[in-house]
Amino acid sequence: MIALALAVLLALPAAGRKKVNLLQSVGIRYLSAPETFTTYDRLQKTIHDYAEPGYLEYKSSKAIADHLAANGFTIEWGVAGIPTAFIATYGSGKPVIGMLGEYDALPGMSQDTSTVDHPLVEGACGHACGHNLLGTGPCAGAVATAQWLAEGHPGTVKYFGCPAEEGGGGKAYMTRAGCFNGCDAILDWHPGDGNGVSLTTGLANVRVNFTFHGIPSHAGVSPWEGRSALDAVESFNYMMNMMREHVPMEARIHYIISNGGQAPNVVPATAQVVYYIRHPKAEVVMDIFARALKAAEGAAMGTGTTMTYEIVNGNYEKLTNSVIAEVMNNSLQMVGGVMLDEREKAYCAEIMRNSGWEVDLSNFEEYDKVVENGFSGGSSDVGNVSQMAPLSSMRVCTCVKHAGLHSWQQCTIGGTTIGTKALINVGKIFYLTAVQLMNSPKTLEAAWAEYYAARGHDFKFVPLMGDREPPFDYCKGK
Ligand SMILES: [Zn+2]
Structure with a gap:
């Protein structure tokens, strides 16, 4: 009965009435309660202080899963064979709305919550x-949606605990394992220096380690005995730099020599170069990769060395969905920006002054009115997830202007009540989006029509990194 009433209200043209109704619903009441703020303030600060890196987020993942379990969610641990990956589910039947969460920290970026760079x-x-x-x-957002489902509405909410976003590609392995199959829509966000929903796609990419194996010898006494692995790396790089002219213009190719030998007077037995290959389409990335492999084989042949390679990470481009984005944007307009109190404003102003920046905190409260459609040269493992169901991403303000992500300023502000206010906004926007989608089969149908138009009906996810294991050790000791 309640579902019917809401559905009727949602169908009404009077936007104001719909807005008022949803903002008075159970999930918003829950997320607006002072004790809810205290709960999530504690939870986020605990994870802020755990600061565990990719695939080692044992305590952080458990803290979130425990909270979801305490709120009636069923937890499936160790999905995709990853100990710190989990799926928390509440409700039953269609539609299924997924919400993506991450909890990995960055090596070397420890920071308390003071107004200066201080680990x-x-x-x-x-x-x-x-x-x-x-x-x-x-x-x-998932807990709020569960409370709404508990009122008797049909549908399922799933929280995806996704490890190792920072270079470990957790979601690529979870996508390969089928974790996101069956979702009707998936909601995603990232902290940032503003509030807005975006249709920015980003680039597909692969990260590949090419290792060459030569024969060591004394570079002065008996160089003719040796075969230099570094020669192979340099020959390979030369060919790749020639190739730049003959790949599609949107492609980006960059590398570092991660091992160029130990000393100039020893012919290097081993050398390694790490490549990123990017393009707006995953199939083009894999075409360029196949050509790179030929160049690497040629370099090995010509220098009398051998070559091995490893695709460490592979991500599809993000497939955005304008239908879900519109609903998400509608929800963001209802919630608005992140409102700072005087104490929080003074704190952020001090951080900006300490960083040598002019004080301007307008980015917290302001929010984009329309869904933006920009370009990003970056890549994300969310791209893989977006191939499986209509997905939309947004950002909510967690940081002062100029700082950007991967900065001490983000780390310090995120660990305060300002971060908590931002995450509560995210919860509200995800909740409002989920409820609107669950109430409108027509909207989900339109979202899927857009998805099929882009992907076709028989799309099969082919993991760019093949059948390799997740790089569980990539952050060990950090
Ligand atoms: Zn991130």
Whole structure:
């Protein structure tokens, strides 16, 4: 009965009436309560201080999963064979709305919550990308949605605990394992220096380690005995730099020589170069990669060395969905920006002054009115997820202007009540989006029509990194 009443109200043209109704619903009441603020404030600050890096987020993932379990969610641990990945589910049947959460920290970015660059633990990890909030915001949204479902509405909400976003590609492995199959829509966000929904796609990419194996010898006494692995790396790079002219213009190719030998007087037995290949389409990335492989084989042949390679990470481009984005934007307009009190304003102003920036805090309260459609040269493992169901992303303000992500300023502000306010906003926007989608089969139908128009009906996800194991050790010791 309640579902019918809401559905009728949602169908009414009077936007004001719809707005008032949803903003008085159970999930918003829950997320607006002072005790809810205290709960999530504690949770995000706990994860901020754990600051565990990719695939080692044991305590952080457990803290979020425990909270969801305490709110009636069923937890499936260790999905995709990853100990710190989980799926929390509440409700039953269609539609299924997914919410993505992350909780990995960045090596070397430890930071307390003071107004200067000051590590909490010298040399340790820190949440300089705001993933202490990225994980807890959707968690709050999922709990709110569960409360709405508990009133008797049909549908399912799933929280996806996704590890190792920072270079570990957790979601690529979760997508490969089928974790996101069956979702009708998926909601995603990232901390940032503003509030807005975006249709920005980003680039597909692969990260590949090419390792060459030669024969060591004394570079002065008996160089003819040796075969230089570094020669192979240099020959390979030369061919790749020639190739730049003959790949599609949108492609980006960059590399570092991660091992060029130990000393000039020893012919290097081993050398390694790490490549990123990017393009707006995953199939083009894989075409360029196949050509790069030929160049690497040629370099090995010509220098009398051998070559091995490893695709460490592979991400599809993000497939955006304007239908879900519109609903998300509608929700963001209802919630608005992040409102700072005088104490929080003074704190942020001091951080800006200490950083040498002119004080301007307008970005917290302002929010984009329309869905933006920009360009990003970056890549994200969310791209893989977006291939499986209509997905929309947004950003909510967690940081002062100029700082950007992966900065001590993001880390310090994210660990305060300002971060908590932002994550509560995320929870509200996700909740409002989920409820609107659950109430409108027509909207989901339109979202899927757009998805099929882009992907076709028989799309099969082919993981760009093949069948390799997740790089579980990539942050060990950090
Ligand atoms: Zn991030």
